[in-house]
Amino acid sequence: MKTFVRILAFALSVSLMPFSFAQDLPAGKGRETLKKVCTQCHDIEGVPQLRYSRADWASLVYSMKDMGADATKTELEEIIDYLAKNFGKDEAKK
Numbered sequence: 001m002k003t004f005v006r007i008l009a010f011a012l013s014v015s016l017m018p019f020s021f022a023q024d025l026p027a028g029k030g031r032e033t034l035k036k037v038c039t040q041c042h043d044i045e046g047v048p049q050l051r052y053s054r055a056d057w058a059s060l061v062y063s064m065k066d067m068g069a070d071a072t073k074t075e076l077e078e079i080i081d082y083l084a085k086n087f088g089k090d091e092a093k094k
């Protein structure tokens, strides 16, 4: 009986595992740049929860640049594109 419970608990934890990775960064152009540039000062775990318009993402990214983010303009634009595309406010998807 004890073994059965242990197997059940294990199976449950495995089947629940994908949920802990549910809020992740979707693949796409700009993802690696975001990870490289935006983790210089803090983690970016909260970013996938945010929904901003493109203009808001742009001002946020440029304010990070002002604070000292080490990135070229091209990299910043790439990050803004990525954020606006995947975490945009105007998008109909949930």
Ligand code: HEC
Binding pocket: 034, 037, 038, 039, 040, 041, 042, 047, 060, 061, 064, 067, 068, 069, 070, 079
């Ligand atoms: C030079 C260090 C630095 C880098 C690099 C950096 N940040 Fe930040 N970030 C901060 C600091 C400091 C704060 C907290 C101060 C604040 O909220 O104004 C912050 C706060 C934030 C917040 C919360 C802001 C809010 O209004 O709640 C978000 C979202 C964020 N950063 C996203 C990013 C993204 C996206 C990038 C990559 C473009 C980035 N950060 C790169 C320093 C940095």
